[in-house]
Amino acid sequence: MESIRKKAKELLEGNVVQVIIGYENGTSNKVRAAFIKDASQVDRLIYDERCVQNLAVYLTKHEVKHSGKMGIVATIPVMRTINMLIAEEQIKPENIVVLGIGEDGKLLEFADLHVMEDYLKKAKIELSAKDKEAIEKIKKMSVQERFEYWSKALETCFKCYACRQACPLCYCTRCAVECNTPQWIPVPASANGNYEWHMLRAMHLSGRCVSCGECGRACPLDIPVHLLTMHMAEESKKMFGVDAGFAMKMDSVLSTYKPDDKEQFIQ
Amino acid sequence: MSDFEPKIVAFVCNWCTYAGADLTGTSRIKYAPNVKIIRFPCTGRIDFMLLMKAFQNGADGIIVSGCHPNDCHYSTGNFHARRRWMTFRELMDYMGVDTERITFSWVSAAEGARWAEIVNTTTEKVRKLGPYTNYQNLVKLGIEEEL
Numbered sequence: 001m002e003s004i005r006k007k008a009k010e011l012l013e014g015n016v017v018q019v020i021i022g023y024e025n026g027t028s029n030k031v032r033a034a035f036i037k038d039a040s041q042v043d044r045l046i047y048d049e050r051c052v053q054n055l056a057v058y059l060t061k062h063e064v065k066h067s068g069k070m071g072i073v074a075t076i077p078v079m080r081t082i083n084m085l086i087a088e089e090q091i092k093p094e095n096i097v098v099l100g101i102g103e104d105g106k107l108l109e110f111a112d113l114h115v116m117e118d119y120l121k122k123a124k125i126e127l128s129a130k131d132k133e134a135i136e137k138i139k140k141m142s143v144q145e146r147f148e149y150w151s152k153a154l155e156t157c158f159k160c161y162a163c164r165q166a167c168p169l170c171y172c173t174r175c176a177v178e179c180n181t182p183q184w185i186p187v188p189a190s191a192n193g194n195y196e197w198h199m200l201r202a203m204h205l206s207g208r209c210v211s212c213g214e215c216g217r218a219c220p221l222d223i224p225v226h227l228l229t230m231h232m233a234e235e236s237k238k239m240f241g242v243d244a245g246f247a248m249k250m251d252s253v254l255s256t257y258k259p260d261d262k263e264q265f266i267q
Numbered sequence: 268m269s270d271f272e273p274k275i276v277a278f279v280c281n282w283c284t285y286a287g288a289d290l291t292g293t294s295r296i297k298y299a300p301n302v303k304i305i306r307f308p309c310t311g312r313i314d315f316m317l318l319m320k321a322f323q324n325g326a327d328g329i330i331v332s333g334c335h336p337n338d339c340h341y342s343t344g345n346f347h348a349r350r351r352w353m354t355f356r357e358l359m360d361y362m363g364v365d366t367e368r369i370t371f372s373w374v375s376a377a378e379g380a381r382w383a384e385i386v387n388t389t390t391e392k393v394r395k396l397g398p399y400t401n402y403q404n405l406v407k408l409g410i411e412e413e414l
Contacts, residue, residue, distance in 0.1 A: 138361065147363025147401055184316065191408035196319055199362060203315055206354045228361070235357045240350070254354065257346035259336065263353050267372040267385065 003107040004073060005042045007099055011071050012039040017097050018068030021058055023051040033058060037067065047073065047101065054214040056081035057168040060090050071097040076125060077212030079116055080245025081168045084210055086113070087250045090171055113248060120246050127211060127230060134224060135231050151191060154198055156221045158189040163225050164201065166218030169208050176200060202228035207236035207253025210245040273327040273393040275302040275386070278317060280310045280344075283334035283375045290379030298383035299390040302330065309333070311344030315355040318369065322402045328368045328393035330385065335373040345373075365401065368393055 008020045024034035024044040031050045035058075036042055056078045058064045074082060079100060085091045093113050100108035100116060103123065110116045127135075138146060161177070164170045177185045177197060185200060186193035201215075209229040216226030236242045240261070242253050279285045285306045291298060307313055310333030321329055331352065339345040352371055360366050370389045374382050 141363075143360070143363055143365055144401070145363070146361065147365075150362050151405060192323060192402075192406045195362070195405060196316065196323075199319065199358065200316060202358055202362075203355060206358070228358075231361050232354070232358060236354070239353055239357070254347070254350060257343065257350050259346060261346070261349055261353065263349065265356065265366075265371055266349070266352070267370065 001045070001047050004047055004099055004101075005045050007107060007109070008036060008042045008045055008071065009039050011097060012036065012042065016069065017071040019064065020045070020071040020073070020099075021055050021064065022073040022099075023047060023053070023055075035064065035067075045073070047105070051075075052217065054078055054081060054166070054168050054212045056085065057166060057214070059085060059096070059168070060171040065091070069095050069097065071099055073099045073101065075101045076103065076120070076123060077210055077214075079120055080125075080210040081212065082113070083117065083120070083248050083250075084169060084208060084245045085171075086248040088169075088208075088252070093248060117247055127234075128213075131211075131213065131227065131230055134227055135234070138227065138231075150198075151195065153223055154194040155191065157194040157198070157223055158221075159187075159194065159197060160220065162218040162220060163215035166214045167205070168212075168214070169205060169210070170201070176204075198225060198228060201225070202232050205229045206232040207240065207242050208244050209233040271394065271398060273301050273390055273398070274325060275299075275328040275330060275390055275393060276321040276326040277302050277304045277330040277332065277386070278307060278310075278313045278321075279304055279330075279374075280312075280333035280340075281306055281308050282340035283338065283373075284332040284382065286376035287374045287378050287382045290376065291382045292379075294379045296380060296383045298386045301390045302386045309339065309341050309344035310348035311339075311341065313348060313351075315351060318355070318359075319364075322364070322399060323406050325403065327396075327399045328370070328389055330370045330372065330389055332370075332372045332374045332382075332385070335375055338375060363401075365396070365399065368396060368399060 011017045020036040022034050022045040023031045024046055026032035033055055034044050054077055055072055086093050098110050098116055100110055102108050185197050211230045211233050213226045216224055219225055236253050240253050288304060318329055333345050336345060356366055372385050
């Protein structure tokens with residue numbers, strides 16, 4: 001924690017960055033995102049096990065982006081998100097300074113983002129045991145059971161779109177659900193509309209999702225929506241060898257192709 | 268269920284499969300009348316959600332067909348489509364949509380007989396599977412019906 005504050009102070013005082021995005025204490029034992037613009041404020045920054053939010057979501061927000069060069073407290077999923085946002089040309093690498101947090105919770109100092117790439121390539125990154133188990137459980141079901149599982153799970157969704165807002169890679173300013181000529185996804189939170197919305201979201205994040213699990217955490221009704229995108233991330237790895245967020249340059253799964261993509265189902 | 272006639276919706280590309288289906292007709296080959304063909308400029312244009320819209324509107328089975336790889340009129344449309352189908356089929360399967368009801372195929376403009384065969388086998392398969400009540404019930408569950 002002290003090392004983060006020290007580094008943040010250094011960066012702000014040296015005018016290397018104009019804003020530090022980190023975590024601070026919120027109300028009732030919760031943490032929230034902090035945007036520190038003044039070196040005297042760095043003591044607000046904290047880091048502990050409650051700090052799980054993917055802060056990279058703010059990097060593409062107009063208000064933050066335009067405050068200048070940004071420093072960001074980044075755990076491993078956040079580092080992967082930063083790579084992904086650079087690969088998709090949403091942020092410029094020269095505008096980002098990463099205050100990395102390693103697997104052991106200690107501050108990592110990266111001279112530049114290439115060093116971060118190397119770190120990620122060496123780090124052991126996989127889904128949590130809980131998520132892995134949940135995905136395996138769904139995969140073992142029959143098609144009918146899976147249909148029942150998801151229709152039941154998505155039944156309570158009232159389309160607050162928190163999953164979309166929390167996701168750092170759902171950065172479109174105009175989302176398909178807000179297009180109404182034609183009305184692509186039904187507005188009311190109906191069974192079929194919910195199903196279509198979550199299908200659309202998972203599909204749009206296929207091969208892009210960095211499996212940070214922020215969508216599932218953001219859901220006020222605890223619908224395991226992250227299991228959809230995480231499964232698609234695993235499948236993209238299997239089918240196309242694309243593992244999102246490990247390099248600042250990568251080909252997106254659905255906007256590129258290989259003439260020898262292998263499938264067995266097309267007659 | 269003996270009098271059940273499946274509704275099949277076919278999303279086909281303009282340059283190969285649609286022309287192929289045309290050839291089936293001009294060759295006077297008879298095939299199942301259950302299929303309703305929707306013509307697209309290219310398979311690359313077939314949005315994944317259109318498949319769900321077909322099920323939503325009462326289709327029991329779907330055929331998606333276009334030019335063979337390397338034969339696309341726009342060079343790369345079917346390659347992009349292939350990736351999309353690979354991904355979307357996996358997602359549908361994971362979410363419990365019956366992928367047995369969807370036939371993906373390549374049919375060229377010269378394969379009139381093959382088109383008839385694909386329509387016939389798909390129709391028979393879906394006839395055996397019965398109406399797609401799962402998805403149709405999901406639609407009914409919603410408030411769309413009240414509106």
